[in-house]
Amino acid sequence: MSNLEKEISQRRTFAIVSHPDAGKTTMTEKFLWYGKAIREAGHVRAKANRSHTVSDWMKIEQQRGISVSSSVLNFPFEGRQFNLVDTPGHQDFCEDTYRALTAVDAALVLIDSVNGVERQTIKLMEVCRMRKTPIITFINKMDLDGKDIVDLFDEIEEILQIQVSPFTLPIGYGKTFKGVYSLAENTFHTFDVAGKQEIIQLSGPEDPVLLERCGEAYYNEFIERYELVTGVMEPFDHKMFLEGKQCPVFFGSAVNNFGVRQLLNAFAELAPAPMPRAAETRVVEPMEDKFSAFVFKIQANMDPRHRDRTAFLRICSGNFQRGAKVLHCRTGREIRLAAPTAFMAKDKEVIDEAWAGDIVGINDPGLFNIGDTLTSGEKLQFTGVPDFAPEFFARVLLRNPLKSKQMNKGLNQLSEEGAIQLYSPFKSPFP
Structure with missing residues (x-):
């Protein structure tokens, strides 16, 4: 083995x-x-x-x-x-x-x-x-x-x-x-x-x-x-x-x-060891040498000292090394993951490597969306990260029009993190 x-x-x-x-x-x-x-x-x-x-x-x-x-x-x-x-x-x-x-x-x-x-x-x-x-x-x-x-x-x-x-x-x-x-x-x-x-x-x-x-x-x-x-x-x-x-x-x-x-x-x-994962073009086996992963969660403000944003990656295949260059499949950009972290709730520890089945965190400068796929070079898109119909509805009204920019930025960030789904009136740029 x-x-x-x-x-x-x-x-x-x-x-x-x-x-x-x-x-x-x-x-x-x-x-x-x-x-x-x-x-x-x-x-x-x-x-x-x-x-x-x-x-x-x-x-x-x-x-x-x-x-x-x-x-x-x-x-x-x-x-x-x-x-x-x-x-x-x-x-x-x-x-x-x-x-x-x-x-x-x-x-x-x-x-x-x-x-x-x-x-x-x-x-x-x-x-x-x-x-x-x-x-x-x-x-x-x-x-x-x-x-x-x-x-x-x-x-x-x-x-x-x-x-x-x-x-x-x-x-x-x-x-x-x-x-x-x-x-x-x-x-x-x-x-x-x-x-x-x-x-x-x-x-x-x-x-x-x-x-x-x-x-x-x-x-x-x-x-x-x-x-x-x-x-x-x-x-x-x-x-x-x-x-x-x-x-x-x-x-x-x-x-x-x-x-x-x-x-x-x-x-x-x-319980099973890591299972195969379905992508749009093929099934990815965990024992493959090539790295692949997808983003299933984005969490902001885990560090109380400053605003941060962390993308949670589920590794689907291969071995991931610290500092590796990977393909961000949605944008086609090659990015370097310099400081992957292992989790203990809010506490994070930088790790040198991870394997299929592991869940690691990477710093998100605003690049990642939930459902994004990262690979060592192959163009893939993992399936199975669903969108859901909203269960609770609320309308946001702005009391101070001068704060519209801050409000929109905050709502968009919550939407990107998956905390809310954001809807706007037809032909209106504002929620």
Whole structure:
């Protein structure tokens, strides 16, 4: 195996998507902690003596306790290099999430056990289904009183239209949540709010140790569900998973760091390495020697010290070297990318090289648009970066006519960054 193939095969690029407040950003913090990218997981709504989350770096995100812009973070884990996109769940910022899904090879769907499948999750799953994105599902907040797991399975299959394949099953829920049983490993992972969790190896679900640890009532309830799930549901099929037709399902509690490592292990093992990408003229394979990438996001003001603008590149093939000259396919110009950066939310670090599957940032002097393609010389245009019909409308009126130039400049910049879609009256140069 060449060095190129080795590096690319280690990449895992995925997004976390869900309805608002299902636990995306909390899950992201736990992933970063396991990847040793942070020393302490932050809190979405941090108190004075607690740190804020890494991915919610904007002041408005910290004040409101929500994500309003997708954040890119990278971290190593178990011999893999993960590129993680934490996306906003609120409908106001859904277009940013839709575009982020074009840059990933898999997605983690978080479902709140209390509320089940919600509206925004349905919309995001439609995008994943359209792109045949492999999905892994995590049912979160099992430490709260939520829906029955059979009802949750039915919702996922009927509403999200994807076959489920449970990898773990919970024993109890809410205040009586005992832990989860791993179907593949025959292990019982005990739950404890204080974090004193154990992993107990069992001979199978009938092991008397499980009965002893859970109590007769909860054990009998678990056996009933176990027999139902294993008797009715299809076994896991990796081919169907890669085609976006079947999703592994895990249970846990992100805020209590329970079930998170199992989930991350599954991503390392099951999620695909960088996938081929369709261009207008051909399909680009990730293992090709020649570099190619596309812009899926533009973000301004990541550095509070000055106005900056960063273009987010998803590398689709080959190896990218710092200082390389590349072709900007839309304009036909050759440009030099002097300082590519790796991301940890708002923090950026200049890197010397990157590989297919990586997401890197480059300084944008106003040259790039969302959807632009960069290559080492070949004229290409990647497809799949969609335009969306606007969901909210607002009219901008200028109180001071002397400020029209500044207003138009600001609106155009927001439009170029994909934050808004700008429309003007017919035959009028002004919005």
